[in-house]
Amino acid sequence: MNQQRKLQVGKITFTNILPVYHFFDEASLGKYVEFIPQVPAELNKKMKEGSIDLGPISAFAYGENAHHYSLLPNLSISSTGKVMTVLLFSKKPLHLLKESSIALTNQSATSINLFKIIMEKFIGGKPSYTVMESSLQRMMKQHDACILIGDDATLSNWNNPGYLVYDLGDLWYHYTGYPMTFAVWAVRDEVVQQYSDQLYAVYQGFIQSKQRGRAQIGEVIQYAMNHFGGSEIHWQTYFSILSYDFNEEHRAGLQHYYDLATEMGLLKQAVQLKFCFTEAPTMRING
Template identity: 30%
Template sequence: MKESEKTVARIGMVSYLNTAPIHEKWKSTVQTDRWQLVEAPPATLNKKLAAGEIDMGFVSSYEYGRHSEKYKILSGLSISANGPVGSVFLFSHVPMSQLDKAPVLFSAQSETSVSLVKIILEEFQGVQPCYSTGDLQSPIDEKFKAVLAIGDDALRLAEKSTYLYEYDLADIWKHKTGLPFVFALCVVRDEFCTGQPEMLAEIHRHLLKCRDEGKKDLEEICALAAQRIPMSKKKCYQYLSGIEYDLGEQKRKALETFFDFLIKRGDIDKKALPLKIYANLQ
């Protein structure tokens, strides 16, 4: 019996709108019960991957950096933006420069975005706010001068925002570094790499195919996904047109730059670099 016939791969994927081109294509094309899809928010998938409860999946870039000794990055796959991303915002009542010692609320759903906003506030702006983490589904306490929201929460908040300032974090990063920003990676546990190479290569090929077909069929994807926010199909198309899913040379350089900041800040170990890329598609 071949390894691919006796092993079930547990694959984590976030069901946010920004993953829809890959996610929707995966759901409509995977016809084997050997590939089990596990859907959860980013922070939950991070924990599941670290605990060995899933074998691979789209997790935050920060999660790879924190536990790089356990993982490899699947080549050619990311959730990233080369400029405005449209779904990772710091909503603020005052300019960023006035947030020193001010109360700021973070979404608990993405450690990568939390790390990014801290770099922007502390390293780029030179301010040190007072951070709290909470659930953005509940009414937001008026004491907070600014709120970090990501994913579908950010899209919904942007639709009804009363904040004077809306800072797109990927856009600020681009202006400061000249690079794209990589929010999430498709990461696989090392033991699955070595133990199930044939199945991994097959899954990798299919994910790349979903990536390419999802971008090609973006209008069809938007017709399926826009209603979950809800937002118009036109706005959905504009938003998803700005999301990128590759991991080319510039994206890898951007990831290394982000990790350099995190290493200098003491947030992750220097062993996160160099990046460990899995690219065996044979």
């Protein structure tokens, strides 16, 4: 018989996660789940330590721990082309950064390794890298370019003093033809084994919340405007280019990312995608 306890679920403190979390039915599912707000890097760390059971971890973090984690199907943060929140700010054109000094955000392993793949595999560069706290002004004071993600990237782009800006999702699509998956919903394997009933209920809750988030995106946009600022057209564009699905094309693109990362030595061993469930749930939870 399944054990019972509240699952500790990570919640990225970025606006890109809103359509999946905004309509999550905590009234019905509160007995199953406790949300833990975190930035991506801290969520990755706590998942690995075991203090968080599941959450939208960075795609690279899943690659590092695929032998301990399983994936929830039909959930990701992906884009085909521009993603708008994974940006390279540069003092000079991309092809002139081959031997430059690049500051990397300390908030996302996926994005910084994506940039390394693009720069070293596709452009043929070998710049020097420094991981720093996210601050456009401090990063660019010491370096030729920097990578910012999430709301830091959005705000910096809104207030850009004149740097060239490259979207890493767009660059990945240009060089590979694949969408890029930045985050996946991963679960520690022991949770799958010991708490499958609760996990399935929480999974259904996320799928239903995602469906409502897509159908009622206007409410999500209003929330983002009230809590973060920006115009309605900005958020309409932003949420329209993000995909929260995890279809065959998304999986193929992510597998290509893992294969290149392994080839370059960024990952220690080959990665295969492993799922908790074979299909999205069809039954619904009643309040």
